[in-house]
Amino acid sequence: KEKEQLRKEKEQLRTEKEQLREEKLILLRKSQPSVVGSSSSASISLAPNLRDFEVGEIVPPMDVPPPSMEANRPMFIDDQWLNDAIERISSEYSIEDTPTYRVSPLAFVRCSRGGKTRALNEIAPLLKKRLGAAVIFVSFNDYSQISKWEKADPIAALCRRIAFEARLDRSAQFNSFSNANVTAYHIIEWLKETNCILLIDVLNVLLSGATNCDLFGEFLKNTFLKKSNRYFAFSSHVVGTTTQLSTYMDSFNNRSVYICELPLVHHVVDAATIFRWEDLTVMEMIYYGLIPALIYEAHLSKTTNNSGYLPFERRDAAITLCETTGLVTNESVVELLSSFITGDKRSIPPPLHELMNTGKHGLLRWIPFHMMEALICFSERLNKELKMIVKSIVSLFHKFVDDQHLSGKAWESLFVITLLIRLVTRSFDPVFLPLLSDSDYSLSFNNCLNCEIPFEKIKDIPTLLENMKTPQRYPHAAVYYPPNSVFNMYDVLIVVYERRGHRDLYGYSLKEGIKIPKIICNDNFKLRVLVRGQPAINNSKLRMWTMPSEKQHEAFFGVSGRHWTP
Secondary structure (H helix, E strand, C coil): CHHHHHHHHHHHHHHHHHHHHHHHHHHHHHCCCHHHHCCCHHHHHHCCCCECCCHHHECCHHHCCCCCCCCCCCCCCCHHHHHHHHHHHHHHHCCCCECCECCCCEEEEECCCCCHHHHHHHHHHHHHHHHCCEEEEEECCHHHCCCHHHHHCHHHHHHHHHHHHCECCCCCCHHHCCCECCCHHHHHHHHCCCCEEEEEECHHHHHCCCCCHHHHHHHHHHHHCCCCCEEEEEEECCCHHHHHHHHHHCCCCCCCCEECCCCCCCCHHHHHHHCCCCCCCHHHHHHCCCCHHHHHHHHHHHHHCCHHHCCHHHHHHHHHHHHHCCCCCHHHHHHHHHHHHHCCHHHCCHHHHHHCEECHHHCEECCHHHHHHHHHHHHHHCCHHHHHHHHHHHHHHHHHHHCCCCCHHHHHHHHHHHHHHHHHCCCCECCCECCCCCCCCEEEECCCECCCCCHHHCCCHHHHHHCECCCCCCCEEEEECCCCCCCCCCCEEEEEEEECCEEEEEEEEEECCCCCCCCCCCCCCCEEEEEECCCCCCCEEECCEEECCHHHHHHHHHHHHCCCCC
């Protein structure tokens, strides 16, 4: 009885708070931009004198035209992806909120120049044709960038752009609406009962540093989500916008935001044709994260000798912000490296979120074009051992990208990169790297030799082992990846010292296809792993070789790497 009484009291408190939010929103709808008046004095001083706005300045919702697309740009979005996105939006659009179901808005999340705006532009006319609804596209980028004073009243900032997109005079520029006093009341009265879908481009630009966001979330939810035949979708540079908006809309009911993964390019022949990049390689595609728009911009930059197409400034600004705000430490860089495996946004410094690709369930994937630059900049602030490993990872990836002949050496580099990341982050793998999970291994790469012979001159494993020097501390893992395949049977070798005087050998043979070595291993290696470009569905063991399955390969390469393997 006490638990039931407590539950009822909590429910009553929740109801009262929701009613209070509704009352505040009603007052806001009927007011002039009173939120601006309650903001900081700095925002007030920046705000212009707002002109009166009349609904007669705009066309009816159904007459708002779809967004225009840049001419002569190639197709970034395939038909199957478009159909899936339209189907998802259509199903949610037709549903209304119930006590047991909360309608989820749709989000497209990816880095700058990642194709988010193009996706919204492609979807808009198709939605209008299929659903017969008003489809309104607004942007907080480019021609209608947000002003600082608008951050105090995000509802008015959104309504102002809705009115601009519905302007009667199509030749008018945004500056003719930038100081218009368009309120929530205007938009609600203008929409009336019209079936409508709102598409918002780069919503994160509006919400970053804004105030009164709870009222903004309430306005979006009540006007464009809770009713049937109303819906909204948005794009963002960062995945955190989805969590923010979910909280603003329903702090109690945990209304989720559905992240729709934007398409990637997987076939180099198709990409070379679409982007007119005849000598495009798979490695270059991976370097740009397999992102169609970024690959296209890279080609424009290359053919026009104009670096302005690629988002260097945004990347450099994010890296500098990390460096100047104390976000670059040994510990934070190890966490950042672990995100290659896990995709966990909590492991990535917030300024770098907008340099990532976002997949299903909000997992973040590396875009090497951005991340290699971040790592090489951060390496100068690290201790000697970690600096060496980070620079080796960057060097290996550049070798991977520069391989123009699609040789097996390129894919070997990707394996060694993943191996180093797993060792330095202690993300050991039960199949590929079954080390002690509670051990803090020191680490070396192509080093730790006593002799004067350069590493590249050593031709066999016995010579290597004879000339290894004792590690300075234990446990230690020494990784060896010879520049040419000179070790019999093995391409990569790890020598593991769990304690002084105890040494285990781990060998890896890397094959592009499905071949299995015919030689039976009779050496004293603790583990021998055959890493194949075309692994079998099931794991197996043959001639002393451990042969992981396809799923085990995917798990080893992690959230980012699994998309880059043969």
